[in-house]
Amino acid sequence: SAVISQKPSRDICQRGTSLTIQCQVDSQVTMMFWYRQQPGQSLTLIATANQGSEATYESGFVIDKFPISRPNLTFSTLTVSNMSPEDSSIYLCSVELVGTDGRTQYFGPGTRLLVL
Amino acid sequence: AQSVAQPEDQVNVAEGNPLTVKCTYSVSGNPYLFWYVQYPNRGLQFLLKYITGDNLVKGSYGFEAEFNKSQTSFHLKKPSALVSDSALYFCAVRTLGGSARQLTFGSGTQLTVLP
Numbered sequence: 001s002a003v004i005s006q007k008p009s010r011d012i013c014q015r016g017t018s019l020t021i022q023c024q025v026d027s028q029v030t031m032m033f034w035y036r037q038q039p040g041q042s043l044t045l046i047a048t049a050n051q052g053s054e055a056t057y058e059s060g061f062v063i064d065k066f067p068i069s070r071p072n073l074t075f076s077t078l079t080v081s082n083m084s085p086e087d088s089s090i091y092l093c094s095v096e097l098v099g100t101d102g103r104t105q106y107f108g109p110g111t112r113l114l115v116l
Numbered sequence: 117a118q119s120v121a122q123p124e125d126q127v128n129v130a131e132g133n134p135l136t137v138k139c140t141y142s143v144s145g146n147p148y149l150f151w152y153v154q155y156p157n158r159g160l161q162f163l164l165k166y167i168t169g170d171n172l173v174k175g176s177y178g179f180e181a182e183f184n185k186s187q188t189s190f191h192l193k194k195p196s197a198l199v200s201d202s203a204l205y206f207c208a209v210r211t212l213g214g215s216a217r218q219l220t221f222g223s224g225t226q227l228t229v230l231p
Binding site for chain 2: 001004006041042043045092094101102103104105106107108109110112
């Protein structure tokens with residue numbers, strides 16, 4: 001597995017502001033992802049963070065709202081821009097590791113965001 | 117399109133009793149199945165996965181899951197539940213040849229183990 005950390009672990013923000021979430025992995029990984037988990041809901045993939053190129057966004061998510069950086073193979077950031085209360089969620093980063101038993105995604109501890 | 121169903125939002129079981137958390141899936145091609153657990157105020161932790169081979173997969177914390185191709189199910193089981201097993205459990209699926217972007221999660225099942 002991998003050791004994945006996220007900062008901040010939680011935050012309370014005012015509407016209209018932006019928050020940048022950091023994700024750090026203890027080893028170099030090719031595939032890195034950002035998910036959103038709205039209250040009482042399952043996980044929804046926001047985007048794949050690609051090292052050295054723009055992120056690949058899923059349907060319903062756009063770069064202007066969720067800009068992502070991936071400066072190297074161990075680090076990524078997700079910014080939640082111009083926040084509204086609807087953005088209150090848990091944001092999770094994940095990495096995919098390839099082993100002898102195939103590929104598995106491992107998740108960070110999440111960032112709990114409350115927008116007032 | 118692939119999908120995962122967790123038919124029970126909530127499962128309650130007494131400590132020491134066996135537990136089952138149900139999962140059924142729909143996917144084109146061979147499935148790659150996962151179980152994750154989310155403890156309160158924590159991220160998702162990987163429990164176990166099925167790729168091919170033995171239909172009974174053993175994972176972390178004494179959990180196991182049985183792959184049943186004919187019933188397209190991948191139920192999570194544990195012979196003797198602990199209060200500390202109380203958490204939110206997610207089943208996930210993608211095709212063996214699919215990309216990581218195609219990992220689809222179920223809606224989650226809240227397991228409560230009663231002392």
